[in-house]
Amino acid sequence: xxxxLDSKIPSGSVDSKWxxxxxxxxxxxxxxxxxHTVIVVGTGLAGASAAASMGELGYKVKAFCVHESPRRAxxxxxxxxxxxxxxxxxxxxxxxxxxxxxxxxxxxRAREANVYRLAEVSVNIxxxxxxxxxxLAREYGGLLSNRSFGGAQxxxxxxxxxxxxxxxxxxxxxxxxxxxxxxxVDLYTRREMLDLVVxxxxxxxxxxxxxxxxxxxSHEADAVVLASGGYSNxxxxxxxxxxxxxxxxxxxxxxxxxxxxxxxxxIHPTCIPVHGENQSKLTLMSExxxxxxxxxxxxxxxxxxxxxxxxESDRDYYLxxxxxxxGNLAPRDVSSRQAxxxxxxxxxxxxxxxxYLDFRDSIQRLGEDxxxxxxxxxxxxxxxxxxxxxxxxxxxxxxxxxxxMGGLWVDYxxxxxxxxxxxxxxxxxxxxxxxxxxxxxxxxGLADGYFxxxxxxxxxxxNNKTEKVSTTHDAFKAAANDTQQQIDKMMKQKGSRTVxxxxxxxxxxxxxxxxxxxxxxxxxSAIAKIQKLREEFNNNITIPGAAKGVNPExxxxxxxxxxxxxxELMCRDALVREESCGGHFREEHQDNGEAKRDDxxxxxxxxxxxxxxxxxxxxxxxxxxxxxxxxxxxxSYK
Amino acid sequence: MSSNKNPINLxxxxxxxxxxxxxxxxxxxxxxxxxxxxxxxxxxDYVNEGLVKKGEEPIVFDHxxxxxxxxxxxxxxxxxxxxxxxxxxxxxxxxxxxEDGQTLTxxxxxxxxxxxxxxxxxxxxxxxxxxxxxxxxxxxxxxxxDANAVPIPKPDADEAFMSATCIGCGAxxxxxxxxxxALFTSAKITHLSLLPQGQVERDQRALDMVTQMDAEGFGAxxxxxxxxxxxxxxxxxxxxxxxxxxxxxxSLNKKEEVGGGDMA
Numbered sequence: 001x002x003x004x005l006d007s008k009i010p011s012g013s014v015d016s017k018w019x020x021x022x023x024x025x026x027x028x029x030x031x032x033x034x035x036h037t038v039i040v041v042g043t044g045l046a047g048a049s050a051a052a053s054m055g056e057l058g059y060k061v062k063a064f065c066v067h068e069s070p071r072r073a074x075x076x077x078x079x080x081x082x083x084x085x086x087x088x089x090x091x092x093x094x095x096x097x098x099x100x101x102x103x104x105x106x107x108x109r110a111r112e113a114n115v116y117r118l119a120e121v122s123v124n125i126x127x128x129x130x131x132x133x134x135x136l137a138r139e140y141g142g143l144l145s146n147r148s149f150g151g152a153q154x155x156x157x158x159x160x161x162x163x164x165x166x167x168x169x170x171x172x173x174x175x176x177x178x179x180x181x182x183x184x185v186d187l188y189t190r191r192e193m194l195d196l197v198v199x200x201x202x203x204x205x206x207x208x209x210x211x212x213x214x215x216x217x218s219h220e221a222d223a224v225v226l227a228s229g230g231y232s233n234x235x236x237x238x239x240x241x242x243x244x245x246x247x248x249x250x251x252x253x254x255x256x257x258x259x260x261x262x263x264x265x266x267i268h269p270t271c272i273p274v275h276g277e278n279q280s281k282l283t284l285m286s287e288x289x290x291x292x293x294x295x296x297x298x299x300x301x302x303x304x305x306x307x308x309x310x311x312e313s314d315r316d317y318y319l320x321x322x323x324x325x326x327g328n329l330a331p332r333d334v335s336s337r338q339a340x341x342x343x344x345x346x347x348x349x350x351x352x353x354x355x356y357l358d359f360r361d362s363i364q365r366l367g368e369d370x371x372x373x374x375x376x377x378x379x380x381x382x383x384x385x386x387x388x389x390x391x392x393x394x395x396x397x398x399x400x401x402x403x404x405m406g407g408l409w410v411d412y413x414x415x416x417x418x419x420x421x422x423x424x425x426x427x428x429x430x431x432x433x434x435x436x437x438x439x440x441x442x443x444x445g446l447a448d449g450y451f452x453x454x455x456x457x458x459x460x461x462x463n464n465k466t467e468k469v470s471t472t473h474d475a476f477k478a479a480a481n482d483t484q485q486q487i488d489k490m491m492k493q494k495g496s497r498t499v500x501x502x503x504x505x506x507x508x509x510x511x512x513x514x515x516x517x518x519x520x521x522x523x524x525s526a527i528a529k530i531q532k533l534r535e536e537f538n539n540n541i542t543i544p545g546a547a548k549g550v551n552p553e554x555x556x557x558x559x560x561x562x563x564x565x566x567x568e569l570m571c572r573d574a575l576v577r578e579e580s581c582g583g584h585f586r587e588e589h590q591d592n593g594e595a596k597r598d599d600x601x602x603x604x605x606x607x608x609x610x611x612x613x614x615x616x617x618x619x620x621x622x623x624x625x626x627x628x629x630x631x632x633x634x635x636s637y638k
Numbered sequence: 639m640s641s642n643k644n645p646i647n648l649x650x651x652x653x654x655x656x657x658x659x660x661x662x663x664x665x666x667x668x669x670x671x672x673x674x675x676x677x678x679x680x681x682x683d684y685v686n687e688g689l690v691k692k693g694e695e696p697i698v699f700d701h702x703x704x705x706x707x708x709x710x711x712x713x714x715x716x717x718x719x720x721x722x723x724x725x726x727x728x729x730x731x732x733x734x735x736x737e738d739g740q741t742l743t744x745x746x747x748x749x750x751x752x753x754x755x756x757x758x759x760x761x762x763x764x765x766x767x768x769x770x771x772x773x774x775x776x777x778x779x780x781x782x783x784d785a786n787a788v789p790i791p792k793p794d795a796d797e798a799f800m801s802a803t804c805i806g807c808g809a810x811x812x813x814x815x816x817x818x819x820a821l822f823t824s825a826k827i828t829h830l831s832l833l834p835q836g837q838v839e840r841d842q843r844a845l846d847m848v849t850q851m852d853a854e855g856f857g858a859x860x861x862x863x864x865x866x867x868x869x870x871x872x873x874x875x876x877x878x879x880x881x882x883x884x885x886x887x888x889s890l891n892k893k894e895e896v897g898g899g900d901m902a
Binding site: 049052053056067068069070071072074076077086088124126127128129130131132133135136137138139140141142143144160161163165166167170173174175177178180181187189212241242243275276278279280281283284380381384385387450451454494498500501542543544545549550552553 | 781792
């Protein structure tokens, strides 16, 4: 084990670690907090909640986002809900059960101590959100309502119809805007982080491009938080927003932050299928729909009949058949894989890449009004996109890239391998192992931002005397120069390929070889293809316009360049991990379609170290995972 | 729902403007062989891809989630904010609603408080400043009571939710002849004033947000209702009536400020 990968898990029993750690951490005196500047990159749930909370404590916070307004960060699009171990339903939930479900759901590839803390603070998140005025769904008695999500047998998911993400984000955003009003948070919108500045081994600032003027700007700080989201857009088509990028995280990786488990990606089972070549993105249909929708395909291969004409006896409700105890609420990795198997066997809708999600029975049972109240906006969105009415005929759905469990490696304090660089939310790797359960991303983003970082960053600042640095320091000048040169190099090429076409090609390679199922041959060929694509990108792209001013093609080019490098690393990570776990399914390692782990050899986190150039192989470091509370077992939802 | 399944050919008259201070003009582009299943923005992507291949600058427009929730996208199509379909953002508008051979005119949001940045992209940060002026409940992290400690009647919670569904896209401002931000501002004031948590700052919030709205250069509301009719989230006009009531109430309740006291 590498010395650098010290997870810094506190001692003691799992349920006492965080409490003890909070007491043992050093504090920054209230009068000294305003002397410390903290940069937060990204204003989604993790970034906005961190900026708001640290502003409230009195730190000087500089918050950056690529959007015109922080409220547009992609957390806004989360639909279904947020988990919390409140046990308001008296159905047997507890912090320990949420912890257990999350460790099991992640196929025993997450760090127990982190997951326990997540479950522990989950209850505070709901309290905080309600105090801010987040309008979560309620029952007639005025108390909060819950629904169920995949991988759990209790109802612990809080929600705001199909737009829980927007409502929670507006809560965190309003908290941050309040601090902006109070003068503790400075907002830097339409800025994209393009480099991390490291001085004396510590993260001391960032280089950003002002997306309106094209100016390269330098910003210094005593600590930097990356809350820049995930990298599903490496697949080109995903449920992520168009601007979602790995760029901030990848540039930090190139400055020394290890990248952990890049091959752990989540393919969400219920998305609207691809309609054509010029499609720009895929749209999720919330997992919450599986509370009332039943997933099925025809038992007859290539069945072209209208779904109304397919009788009950010809329908295969395959999730209910294979996983009777979880049924339609089997976890995402499992459900996606089964959908793929049905389609591969020829049972897809009209022989195409789609299965049915059917509300007929629940509409009969509960009435259309009740279904509309629960999922109205999702049904409307489906109708708008497909032109079909899901109240009248079943939805057609198929899996699509949605979330990435991998990310920058962090220790228990959410600090990366670069001291002073903290990583929160989807951008880090820490809590979901090899598969994330539904409604746990919102929980993790807010847990990190509201309840973890304000403590651990204080501890860092109290323990490390950070000399004042200025943006005239050589390290800032060098980083700004490098950034400008990279931009100029891309602008100068004037080749024949559009950036978009290269991104599309990369996405196809990744989806075919590093998507829902992977094998040695495919991964090896993908690496060769990606290397060729990198050559092509470096020599033959065309970007119109200028480096100064608004230039969306230039923005895209920077992001695609990073996706190409990341794509190769994902394939390498998937190739080395000779086992199947969660979303990482290696065809060579399976038990009749179920993932077959190899705990003997792979019960660890793989964290990759950049070696100075994309042409040099990265070094794989290992953090062993110990399961002291949840017994390592074959994960079963049958 | 049109049953159009064949690709269509369109002409686009698009407003091109290189910067806030520069003069803009309409330019005409062909959008050939558009799939009826494509979204409006995917159709524009396709036109842009053609421009980029020719070395021309693509048409700039704001967009991101393409699921109708982030509020980034929005421009006028033939004078309608977000286009002809009710309750729909332009990213969720699909080409099956258009006919072969149509010419469409695309213009940016036009309002004094929304300066044009480039082409169809405008600066809507004035709306953030309205929120910053008071669109929040002051609840520091960590001190919140149990979420079920204060029950909220479902009708109130549901109504607050309906107001809170505003995505801040600015269509209300763009479609208003006075470029008023009353619908946007009132939706937030209504959302928070309906909840027990929002009572403490209720009056000050209404005063501060309305004052900021006026300071940003948005026009006055003359209750024509175009805002609500063009709102992709169909935010109700009742919000504006409620804002007026909240503002009046707050003005009447306003206490003389007590200054100079020794807080120690």
